[in-house]
Amino acid sequence: MLNRRALSIVFLSLLVVSGLASFMGNHIVPVSAETTGDPMPTDLSGVTVGIYEGYFSSIDDRVNESRQALYNMFTWMNASVFIFNTTELLNGCLWACEILAIPEGLGPITEYVLGDDGLQVIREWVVLGGSYIGVRGSAAMAMDGSYFEGITTTFDLALVNGTSYEVEELDPLQMINVSINRDSTGPDLSDMQVNQSVLFKTGRYFVPDEGQDIIYIANYTRNNQPAMIAAEYGEGNFFISSPHFEYEENGDRDGTDYMDDFDDPDSEWPMLLTISRWLVDSSPTVANISSWPYEPIIPLPMDLILVSGGIGVGLILVAVVILKRR
Numbered sequence: 001m002l003n004r005r006a007l008s009i010v011f012l013s014l015l016v017v018s019g020l021a022s023f024m025g026n027h028i029v030p031v032s033a034e035t036t037g038d039p040m041p042t043d044l045s046g047v048t049v050g051i052y053e054g055y056f057s058s059i060d061d062r063v064n065e066s067r068q069a070l071y072n073m074f075t076w077m078n079a080s081v082f083i084f085n086t087t088e089l090l091n092g093c094l095w096a097c098e099i100l101a102i103p104e105g106l107g108p109i110t111e112y113v114l115g116d117d118g119l120q121v122i123r124e125w126v127v128l129g130g131s132y133i134g135v136r137g138s139a140a141m142a143m144d145g146s147y148f149e150g151i152t153t154t155f156d157l158a159l160v161n162g163t164s165y166e167v168e169e170l171d172p173l174q175m176i177n178v179s180i181n182r183d184s185t186g187p188d189l190s191d192m193q194v195n196q197s198v199l200f201k202t203g204r205y206f207v208p209d210e211g212q213d214i215i216y217i218a219n220y221t222r223n224n225q226p227a228m229i230a231a232e233y234g235e236g237n238f239f240i241s242s243p244h245f246e247y248e249e250n251g252d253r254d255g256t257d258y259m260d261d262f263d264d265p266d267s268e269w270p271m272l273l274t275i276s277r278w279l280v281d282s283s284p285t286v287a288n289i290s291s292w293p294y295e296p297i298i299p300l301p302m303d304l305i306l307v308s309g310g311i312g313v314g315l316i317l318v319a320v321v322i323l324k325r326r
Helices: 005-025 064-078 086-090 108-125 270-282 302-325
Strands: 048-052 080-084 099-102 131-135 144-150 151-154 158-164 173-180 197-200 204-208 215-220 226-233 235-242
Touching: 048 064, 064 080, 064 099, 064 173, 064 270, 086 108, 099 108, 099 270, 108 226, 108 235, 131 151, 144 173, 158 226, 215 235, 235 270
Parallel strands: 048 080, 048 099, 099 131, 131 235, 144 158
Antiparallel strands: 144 151, 158 204, 173 197, 173 215, 204 226, 215 226, 226 235
């Protein structure tokens, strides 16, 4: 007959291990619709988008305007959206996200505020399956080289081997046309209209280095240079655009009246939904916590739970030894 003490040890150990398994199971992201045979989602329901705060409005109010428009755009897509700062980034908030969007702003200032550690966190997150979306300044940051307003600089985020160049032949602020690549090898843009009107503000075009694989999304109709591109980076991917796609110049749903003096006959939001859905579907699910700020189901820190799991396994081994000795 088994020793009562040994049985108690085994029972306690199984409770600890099963509790750990239950905790971890609650944080496993469901498999994609592609593997279950369910219909593919048509919006970003179930997807979490993190929007970086950018820098303070006292420096440049356009950062706040772009951030607000991005927030409303992704909310329109039915995503779960939250805004975070550098401290929260360094504390791990990206691991609650499938998509990271950084609003418009001066790239060098954004990189300075993020710091080397923040930039490294973003790169590591994208490498493992995260999807980066940048517009204007945060788009320029994704290229490792820059030539703008007569100055050659480099960026440290550097998701692309290549250079962004100033579009010199266009007025610094206007609505322009871009031609959509409806034969894109990435997101399916075949249903998009051939040309779209977008807001241009002292923008850039992107030239990848030789050997750098790029998906061309849209070109400026004026010079046929790439205005919007996408690519893979490790297991993850990115989409960057120099023209502004986040503003609804003819409507209020972007939550801002910024640039409402311009007339835009179409919306870029449906195209951005298609691109965002493709970014998520074509990369591994990187989010491994359910929400941010993170509130675990069991009110114990993760490291303690992992230690407890190890103790549970150890207790089982001890119980087995006791039983074998009898």
